[in-house]
Amino acid sequence: MKTLSLLTLCALSLPSQAALQLASPFTDHMVLQRDQSVPVWGWADAGATVEVAFSGQVKEAKADASGHWRIDLEPLKATFESTALSVKDSSGDQVTLNDVVVGEVWICSGQSNMQFGTNAVPELRRLLPKAKNLRSFHVSNTVAFAEQKTCEGTWKTVPPSSAVAFGFAYFLEQSAKMPVGIIQTSWGSSSIEAWMPRDMTATVPHFQTMMEEFDADTATREKIQKALDAKPWSGQQDVFLRRQPNILYNAMMKPLAPFACRGLVWYQGERNTQSMEGMVKEPWFSRNSGMLRYGEVLKKWIERYRQEWGNEEMHFLVVMLPGYGQTLPSSPEKGPENPAAHSWAWLRDSQLQALDLPHTSVANTVDLGDIKNVHPKDKLPVAQRLALLAERDTLGKEVIAEGPMKTKVEAKGDSLVVHFKNAEGLTTTDGKAPTGFWLADKNAKWVPATARIEGETAILTSPDLKKPLYTRYAFAGKPTVNLVNGAGLPAYPFRSDDFKP
Structure with missing residues (x-):
């Protein structure tokens, strides 16, 4: 019998090689997801019998005509005790992965604020x-024209480099009391379309247009291929690659599926804030959903990923974009606190549409951010709020994980009454x-409201409006807000109107 080292396996060029090969997420030191069926897959000689042994389970499957095989382990219990996972085939090849533990596994993806490092x-x-x-398992940044079966990365016994991913994992582990594994696959400047499989052209019309244009753009494709042939890339090539549609998904997400995980943390959206309606001609990298289409696209994207992972309960934790003062040139109004401006408020409004789907959460960050810096450093509360949501929604912990959320707005004479849920102990951070x-x-025509708290409601009036009909809260690029519940979690932004921007 011959035993292949992990280095030898990683050196194999393609899964079509005859030697036994495991999919990329399977390496020494990995974390397997607890309490779920755990797919283990890879490649071997066509027709070969493959056996996987782990934690008392021994299962077999046959490689198909292309050499692909898959074995699903029965749900596992969390354990700090490491053990080995063994895979062998009927040709005598064998792979042993050492120091494998079982716990909670999350994918952390998005753009630069997900990449933003802990050391900062x-x-x-x-x-x-x-x-x-x-x-942590860090997926190396690269692109591919076609969906790939493998990616570059290996599990390490260290936290992820991302500040948000690390903080999330840190607080989650403290609550879960079990190993936490983070798969980090993110790249700055990337749009949601960069992380979309090509077949979403069937459900997202503007994405179909983007891909038709991409396929017809010979100069762009040649430029991408030249960069791929010339690693390491220049900084200009790096930026060019990550702003393209689809090709990040092909290289950096597809090879991970269907690795068992609890869910995916998604910190992305900045790239899609450069227009309201989307698909503008200039600059070329702003040709995407825009802020108003983003919500529907996000929901279809979540559903498509659940299909890819074969898990309808795969949880998605969306990080709301924090405060930022810039408005679009198209904006009829200016100012970081103006509710009528074309600001990030509209992208946040779209992000909240993810809550239309089950097994989703949105971490509210409207009270955070920097008026001038698209990369704010206040990542600690982002991580804490993500962990609280995961504790409640995936660990079954009885914790308060969300701030006040508007349930209805009621007109009473010259005032509006805003009713909230998650509002026990409704107060303000500064007592004002x-x-x-x-x-x-x-x-x-929007005017500032005078607000006061009554129980779990806010009463709104203005001397400039005798009969107000609509209200917006924290609906601005960088609003000044102070409304929280008794747990200190901020109220979510909302609008009760349906005015067009």
């Missing part, structure tokens, strides 16, 4: 020495009256 956030950097039982509320009548 002092509050999180100080937690690194205390981090225990965290492991709530800020960030605006009122309008049928003419859509």
